[in-house]
Amino acid sequence: MNDLAPHGVLTEPMTLEIQRLLPGPIERVWDYLTRSELRRQWLAAGAMELRVGAAFELVWRNDELNDPPSRRPDGFDAEHRLECRITELDPPRRLAFTWGSSDGVTFDLAPAGQKVRLTVTHRRLPDRGMLLKVSAGWHAHLDVLAARLSGTVPPPFWDGWSRLMQEYEQRIPA
Template sequence: MTELVTLDAYGTLIEPTTLKIQRFLPAAMERVWEYLTDSDLRRRWLAAGEMEMTAGAPFEFVWRNDELTNPPGERPSGFADEHRMQSRIIELDPPRKLVIAWGANGDGEVSFELEPRGSGVLLTLTHRRLPDRGIMLKVAAGWHMHLDILVARAADTETEPFWDGWSRLHGEYEERLPA
């Protein structure tokens, strides 16, 4: 029997500068953990970057969003074909929790928490200390679309072109998140 898990696909603000978004992934917890921590798997839904699995270890994310879906959709102006960000691991509890600094200065923080649920895993992503509404809208649309791709990868299905989805979601979050 397959467990039915119904979640609101949209992220919500749980504090004025903190976004929380959840997804049910139809995969074993260890496999989802690999999608978070293995560069080759992570680049298929988010960004590449080798991680030394040690708290405090630095790493670099390398985004190439045009490579996430085929076709990639129309990239909005202002976005490069590649983006890099220095980061570091803050907390590690394999295969349940990964917390990373968001940016070299650690201005923000992102936690990934995994919880077994029936035949799959509930992933809760929390992005803390978003500096302003403009960044918040971009981040909300980005995480939403990246997580949709992760679910598609775990289920071996396809999703809409990355940039088309991101643009649509950016507009939807503009209406959903308070000004």
């Protein structure tokens, strides 16, 4: 799928960085980050005005990422919503926004030959439980994004997320 380590790493306590090498061009990957109808195919819907300070809402419906959907784990609803605000914007290279009680998420895009290196950094998550959920979540969502951009069938989201929770439990120290 790509030549990068698939798992995210901690770059400081409670900060996750995860990378993917994706089919380009960079503008196409940017569209999958910023256009609601494309972003909903791998992460969450939500119209986004591309300006620093703009508020927007992300709406997850992870059951819709696969057909048929995989089994949703206990404790998750069919829909989840999060209010966000854009904090950095440099199209098509960088997008950053607020994210709940963490210090936010940054998406960095860089050309890598015919591909694009996407680096997702989720900063200062509030606790280990949230760090594990977010790590498995970004990993599983980026696997779906890579499949969408490659024109292949995405892996079952919830099955992958459940497996990845166990993997990150082992990988991230208590």
